[in-house]
Amino acid sequence: MNPPVALTIAGTDSGGAAGTAADLATFAALGVHGACVITAVTAQDTTGVSDIHPVPHATIEAQLEAVLDDLPIAAIKTGMLGTAAAVEAVAQRVVKLRVTYSPLSASQPAVVVDPVLVATSGAVLGGEDVRSAYLDHLLPLATVVTPNLDEARALLGHDGTPRELADELATALAGRAAGAASGAAGGAAVIVTGGDPEATGTCTDWLAEPGQPPIPLTHPAVPTSNDHGTGCTYGSALAAHLAHGVPLREAAEQAAAYVTRQLTRSQHWTLGRGRGPIAHLNT
Ligand SMILES: Nc1ncnc2c1ncn2[C@@H]1O[C@H](COP(=O)(O)OP(=O)(O)O)[C@@H](O)[C@H]1O
Numbered sequence: 001m002n003p004p005v006a007l008t009i010a011g012t013d014s015g016g017a018a019g020t021a022a023d024l025a026t027f028a029a030l031g032v033h034g035a036c037v038i039t040a041v042t043a044q045d046t047t048g049v050s051d052i053h054p055v056p057h058a059t060i061e062a063q064l065e066a067v068l069d070d071l072p073i074a075a076i077k078t079g080m081l082g083t084a085a086a087v088e089a090v091a092q093r094v095v096k097l098r099v100t101y102s103p104l105s106a107s108q109p110a111v112v113v114d115p116v117l118v119a120t121s122g123a124v125l126g127g128e129d130v131r132s133a134y135l136d137h138l139l140p141l142a143t144v145v146t147p148n149l150d151e152a153r154a155l156l157g158h159d160g161t162p163r164e165l166a167d168e169l170a171t172a173l174a175g176r177a178a179g180a181a182s183g184a185a186g187g188a189a190v191i192v193t194g195g196d197p198e199a200t201g202t203c204t205d206w207l208a209e210p211g212q213p214p215i216p217l218t219h220p221a222v223p224t225s226n227d228h229g230t231g232c233t234y235g236s237a238l239a240a241h242l243a244h245g246v247p248l249r250e251a252a253e254q255a256a257a258y259v260t261r262q263l264t265r266s267q268h269w270t271l272g273r274g275r276g277p278i279a280h281l282n283t
């Protein structure tokens with residue numbers, strides 16, 4: 001029997017912790033065939049990002065065309081898109097998929113958008129134009145958006161508790177979806193992730209579904225500095241579970257459980273001089 005197929009649209013991380021390395025390894029570990037569209041090549045290790053080469057727009061478009069016209073994609077996950085043009089190109093593709101949906105797959109793909117703006121190391125992976133392109137074009141079309149606390153603050157332009165930010169962002173996106181191009185699905189769910197680098201006790205991710213009060217999803221925190229790639233791994237695990245047909249809340253719980261398992265595995269690794277990689281092993 002065929003496995004479900006998920007597509008990551010993201011940048012590379014030469015250190016193998018985040019970006020497409022995390023996404024494809026996570027898809028494989030969770031029984032999903034992974035396809036990838038590369039948006040940017042980063043020179044990166046556990047200490048930071050030293051160079052970013054955006055992939056030419058035409059090459060991004062050609063990759064999207066190749067994959068989406070051929071494979072029965074059950075879920076799309078976006079990570080670092082890097083430029084406003086890439087955000088808009090992906091949004092246009094999502095609209096096209098929804099309007100002229102191909103018979104290759106039984107249902108429309110779930111779209112998980114991790115609005116990557118800043119790396120854990122502090123490197124800027126998307127500027128102000130990328131932030132507004134996300135808000136105007138891609139986020140309103142998503143099934144679920146997974147900002148961390150800093151990204152949620154950046155998207156809304158102010159501070160707040162994770163619960164307040166999740167609620168406000170879901171409300172704002174529902175408003176934008178109503179006015180967006182055809183194909184909008186009626187508002188994205190938002191999960192503000194609660195990674196705590198000083199983790200002790202528990203981590204709480206806040207899930208806000210359109211028109212509903214946010215709910216806390218809590219799991220045990222793993223005290224470790226090996227957390228490079230955690231956000232990418234969470235988003236791709238979420239996409240993998242959605243590709244298997246798991247409902248959103250359960251998929252979010254299972255994605256957090258996957259991240260916790262992998263962080264436990266890599267908790268005491270001593271790879272690299274900086275924040276080491278989260279594990280992506282299936283042994
Ligand atoms: N130390 C940790 N222990 C357990 N779960 C964690 C830890 N750090 C992050 N997570 C979980 O990983 C997922 C991604 O969160 P986060 O770290 O906020 O993403 P990002 O890498 O984008 O900052 C969330 O489910 C979060 O709760």
Ligand SMILES: Cc1ncc(COP(=O)(O)O)c(N)n1
Binds near residue numbers: 020116118121231
């Ligand atoms: C190519 C790429 N994509 C995403 C991230 C964010 O991941 P993190 O927040 O763990 O640094 C990254 N560092 N590099």
